[in-house]
Amino acid sequence: xxxxxxxxxxxxxxxxxxxxxxxxxxxxxxxxxxxxxxxxxxxxxxxxxxxxxxxxxxxxxxxxxxxxxxxxxxxxxxxxxxxxxxxxxxxxxxxxxxxxxxxxxxxxxxxxxxxxxxxxxxxxxxxxxxxxxxxxxxxxxxxxxxxxxxxxxxxxxxxxxxxxxxxxxxxxxxxxxxxxxxxxxxxxxxxxxxxxxxxxxxxxxxxxxxxxxxxxxxxxxxxxxxxxxxxxxxxxxxxxxxxxxxxxxxxxxxxxxxxxxxxxxxxxxxxxxxxxxxxxxxxxxxxxxxx
Amino acid sequence: xxxxxxxxxxxxxxxxxxxxxxxxxxxxxxxxxxxxxxxxxxxxxxxxxxxxxxxxxxxxxxxxxxxxxxxxxxxxxxxxxxxxxxxxxxxxxxxxxxxxxxxxxxxxxxxxxxxxxxxxxxxxxxxxxxxxxxxxxxxxxxxxxxxxxxxxxxxxxxxxxxxxxxxxxxxxxxxxxxxxxxxxxxxxxxxxxxxxxxxxxxxxxxxxxxxxxxxxxxxxxxxxxxxxxxxxxxxxxxxxxxxxxxxxxxxxxxxxxxxxxxxxxxxxxxxxxxxxxxxxxxxxxxxxxxxxxxxxxxxxxxxxxxxxxxxxxxxxxxxxxxxxxxxxxxxxxxxxxxxxxxxxxxxxxxxxxxxxxxxxxxxxxxxxxxxxxxxxxxxxxxxxxxxxxxxxxxxxxxxxxxxx
Numbered sequence: 001x002x003x004x005x006x007x008x009x010x011x012x013x014x015x016x017x018x019x020x021x022x023x024x025x026x027x028x029x030x031x032x033x034x035x036x037x038x039x040x041x042x043x044x045x046x047x048x049x050x051x052x053x054x055x056x057x058x059x060x061x062x063x064x065x066x067x068x069x070x071x072x073x074x075x076x077x078x079x080x081x082x083x084x085x086x087x088x089x090x091x092x093x094x095x096x097x098x099x100x101x102x103x104x105x106x107x108x109x110x111x112x113x114x115x116x117x118x119x120x121x122x123x124x125x126x127x128x129x130x131x132x133x134x135x136x137x138x139x140x141x142x143x144x145x146x147x148x149x150x151x152x153x154x155x156x157x158x159x160x161x162x163x164x165x166x167x168x169x170x171x172x173x174x175x176x177x178x179x180x181x182x183x184x185x186x187x188x189x190x191x192x193x194x195x196x197x198x199x200x201x202x203x204x205x206x207x208x209x210x211x212x213x214x215x216x217x218x219x220x221x222x223x224x225x226x227x228x229x230x231x232x233x234x235x236x237x238x239x240x241x242x243x244x245x246x247x248x249x250x251x252x253x254x255x256x257x258x259x260x261x262x263x264x265x266x267x268x269x270x271x272x273x274x275x276x277x278x279x280x281x282x283x284x285x286x287x288x289x290x291x
Numbered sequence: 292x293x294x295x296x297x298x299x300x301x302x303x304x305x306x307x308x309x310x311x312x313x314x315x316x317x318x319x320x321x322x323x324x325x326x327x328x329x330x331x332x333x334x335x336x337x338x339x340x341x342x343x344x345x346x347x348x349x350x351x352x353x354x355x356x357x358x359x360x361x362x363x364x365x366x367x368x369x370x371x372x373x374x375x376x377x378x379x380x381x382x383x384x385x386x387x388x389x390x391x392x393x394x395x396x397x398x399x400x401x402x403x404x405x406x407x408x409x410x411x412x413x414x415x416x417x418x419x420x421x422x423x424x425x426x427x428x429x430x431x432x433x434x435x436x437x438x439x440x441x442x443x444x445x446x447x448x449x450x451x452x453x454x455x456x457x458x459x460x461x462x463x464x465x466x467x468x469x470x471x472x473x474x475x476x477x478x479x480x481x482x483x484x485x486x487x488x489x490x491x492x493x494x495x496x497x498x499x500x501x502x503x504x505x506x507x508x509x510x511x512x513x514x515x516x517x518x519x520x521x522x523x524x525x526x527x528x529x530x531x532x533x534x535x536x537x538x539x540x541x542x543x544x545x546x547x548x549x550x551x552x553x554x555x556x557x558x559x560x561x562x563x564x565x566x567x568x569x570x571x572x573x574x575x576x577x578x579x580x581x582x583x584x585x586x587x588x589x590x591x592x593x594x595x596x597x598x599x600x601x602x603x604x605x606x607x608x609x610x611x612x613x614x615x616x617x618x619x620x621x622x623x624x625x626x627x628x629x630x631x632x633x634x635x636x637x638x639x640x641x642x643x644x645x646x647x648x649x650x651x652x653x654x655x656x657x658x659x660x661x662x663x664x665x666x667x668x669x670x671x672x673x674x675x676x677x678x679x680x681x682x683x684x685x686x687x688x689x690x691x692x693x694x695x
Contacts, residue, residue: 007518014514120339122535124570131573133546142546215511216535220337224511259515263504267515 003260006138011260012253013136017145019252020152021207025225026232026244027159028203034239035176035196038096041103042083043229044222045110046201050076050208051217052114058125058212065125065209066147073205080201084194107222114219122218130213148210155206156245159199163241172196176239228255228268231275237285247286250274325371326362326630328353328620329391331401331411332613336379337508338404340534341560341609345403345425346374348613351598356621364628370621377402381410388414397630398423400616403609405429405447405481412440421623421635425616426583426609428558429480433659439632441639441656443616444583444649445664447481447558451488454557454581457668457680458527459496461691468692469552471499473525475516475540477532478505485531485557501525510536513543520544526552526692530559537561541574552692556580563669563676566605575671577693579679583608584667586650587678587686595648615647619654622646650684 003011025047032040040046053072057063063071083106092098132143163169174182175192183189232251236243251271259267278285330349333342353370361367373396377384384407391399398421402411408427415422416437424432424442428450433442445453462469474489476482483505490500501523504516517540520528528544528551530537537560544550554577556562562580585592595614596606604610619642624630627638645653651663668680672687679689 003518003522007522010518011515014512014518018512115335119343120335121343122340124538126570131542131546133548140547216539218339218535220339220509224509256512256515259512260518263506263516 007260008257009137010139010141011256013139013141014145015253015256016249017141017149017252018256019249020149021211021248022225022228022232022252023245023248024152024155024203024207024210026229026236026248027156027241028200028207029226029229030233030236030239030241030244031159031163031172031196031203032200033233035172036084036099036193038088038099038103039230040197040200041100042107042110043200043204044226045107045114046076046080046222047204047208047225048114048217048219048222049079049110050201050205051212051215051221052118053205054208054212055123055125055217058127064127065212066151069206069209072209073202076205076208077198077202079198081194081198083201084197085190088197089190089193111219111222118219120219122216124216125212127213142214144210144214148214151206151210155203156241159203160241162199168192168195228271231271233285234275235278235285237287240285240287243285243287323361323366323368325369326365326624327371327373327394327396328617329375329388329394329396329399329401330372330617331375331377331384331387331391331399332403333377333379333384333407335376338379338407338533341403341426341607342377342379344604344607344609345401345613347599347602347604348610349400349425349617351595351610352614352617352621356618362621362625364625365630368630375401377404377407377411379404379407381407384408385410385414387411388420392418392420396420397624397632398620398635400425400613400620403427404479405432405484406479408432409480412437415439419632419636421620421632421639423616423620423639425613429484431480431484437659439636440659441619441661442659443619443651443654443661443664444612445666446660447485448488449664450558450581450666451485451492453666454555454668455489455492455496457581458498458555460680461689465691469498469526471501471523471525472527472529473501473520473523474503474529475520475532476503476505476530477508477536479508481558482531489529489531489557498527506532506536508533508536510539513540514547516540517543517547517549520549521547528554530554530556530562532560534560534564534567538567538571538574541578542571545574550693554578554693556582558582558666563671564605564607565676566607568671568674568676569605572674576674577671577690579668579670579689579691581666581668583612584650584669584678585611585648587684589648592648611648615649618647619644 029043054065054068057068088102091102129143133140134143171187171192232247236247254270255267258270332345353372357369361369375387384402388411400423402408403426405427408424412422416439421439428447430446430448474486476486486503490503493500559580561567562578563582568575599606599610622644623635623638627634642654655662667678669676670679677686678684
């Protein structure tokens with residue numbers, strides 16, 4: 001089937017907006033991997049919790065999801081910091097394979113707690129702008145997706161700045177490269193670990209605020225995103241921030257065009273073909289430098 | 292005063308008698324034994340909303356039956372639900388049947404989704420365990436010669452036939468404005484089967500099926516499907532999918548300003564859902580559906596609806612299908628006068644159950660399918676769901692096509 005350029009353009013734009021959110025989720029994942037060298041299995045469940053937080057703020061207090069950013073982002077940061085310090089760090093006894101299981105356990109607890117409190121009902125919020133669309137050339141883009149795109153780029157920029165330019169960022173990079181050396185230089189490694197985990201989850205908080213106006217939440221919602229986020233991280237290179245950003249956008253566009261040409265069921269084939277290709281021919285990822 | 296030897300012996304004897312009576316209350320025969328029924332639905336996973344609605348419907352029926360004196364022919368025996376979770380997967384559903392069989396249930400009601408019902412009915416057949424299918428529209432469920440399987444509601448072939456015939460009636464009456472169709476369906480047994488039936492039936496009535504698109508459960512984004520829809524520009528869009536995807540699809544169509552002459556659903560997950568109408572009234576308005584629906588002229592429908600809503604739930608088809616399915620089963624147990632599985636199967640086979648709110652008339656099973664079962668056509672009209680076809684149940688006249 002051939003499509004006219006207007007529809008192709010719409011599909012690419014749509015892919016970019018979705019991809020920006022993928023990138024934001026992947027950034028959190030790659031930061032936690034880059035510093036702690038653990039794969040956070042609780043990433044999807046944490047995103048789900050953040051989405052419920054945004055949902056509750058809107059339903060209980062009528063708070064606009066975008067205005068919820070200053071609450072949800074620090075809230076998720078605090079949750080991440082506490083999780084790493086109080087549970088993951090203690091329960092892992094310094095072994096990576098333990099951390100893997102601990103995060104898996106946390107995700108199971110989170111998902112079932114959500115099931116208990118919210119039931120498995122799929123919930124959405126309705127805002128004045130939920131169905132507003134903005135014409136860009138021949139394409140109609142939903143306003144929430146456009147905001148999500150811009151927001152994800154801004155948050156990614158802030159994250160890159162934190163890691164690249166601030167003392168905290170330097171400490172994070174130092175710990176990521178050489179934990180013992182950093183410790184000898186007087187860096188509080190446990191604190192940096194927890195900060196990284198906190199920032200990783202804060203990214204999810206931002207993603208949740210941008211996602212919910214155009215999306216939905218249920219206790220299983222994280223799974224779909226996290227699979228894609230893992231692909232993005234591998235594609236971009238484990239621990240690479242620029243890679244996660246470009247990888248996210250790329251995966252979004254591939255998924256979108258795949259969906260358009262092959263039908264929605266097969267849309268994600270493109271992503272996983274790329275995934276396997278990268279693993280075969282460039283296992284370090286497109287931008288495979290560590291933090 | 293000291294107790295005499297004699298009275299002490301008496302005391303001990305009496306205490307022993309009391310103690311044994313307390314320990315074995317059934318010996319006294321005060322209460323008939325409860326009848327265990329397996330209530331099996333996908334209450335977690337992708338289909339959890341529908342599964343929980345089904346469970347609620349079945350439990351409300353059990354509550355009603357027990358309150359009105361239990362199973363009369365068994366001395367007022369109460370029904371005891373043994374809850375099971377199919378976790379939205381056929382394998383998990385079949386595993387639950389094994390557990391329920393071990394626990395000694397007399398029958399099972401469930402399991403909502405077609406793919407799950409295929410597995411659970413087959414697993415139950417091994418133990419000659421009667422299985423009432425509450426929703427499961429795939430016709431394969433009742434076409435495999437399983438003696439234990441009974442479906443109260445209509446299958447998807449019946450629904451597709453009714454839908455296409457009525458589409459043609461509506462279109463002809465409106466001067467045939469609609470010629471092209473696009474079908475969007477979910478990829479499991481229910482959606483695929485329904486879409487295949489429609490794609491086969493529609494050309495016979497002169498409609499051009501431009502495209503049939505399937506999608507996964509869950510699907511996060513319908514923009515691409517809607518963009519394809521824009522390119523195809525069909526007169527009629529037919530969705531056959533579960534609630535979440537249905538809602539997202541229609542909302543995306545609204546965003547992308549795609550307005551076909553009709554959204555004509557067949558077993559549409561949200562098309563005749565009070566939840567959808569309440570949450571997205573603008574998107575829902577005018578949608579036509581051919582689906583399970585209660586008899587709107589029966590007063591008990593409104594009463595049940597009110598009770599369900601008082602629990603903070605929506606009166607969705609899952610609730611009333613599981614509710615009536617459970618009542619059908621209780622009626623059969625009552626006539627079987629036994630909790631024996633074979634006796635219950637015999638009683639289901641000869642069922643003429645008619646004390647229900649569905650537009651089916653008296654029950655008559657042929658090879659496990661209730662022959663009177665039929666879907667109704669509904670349309671979302673002024674933020675409510677009204678029956679438009681057939682005439683016997685009609686509440687309002689159909690609006691077709693949507694745009695003048």
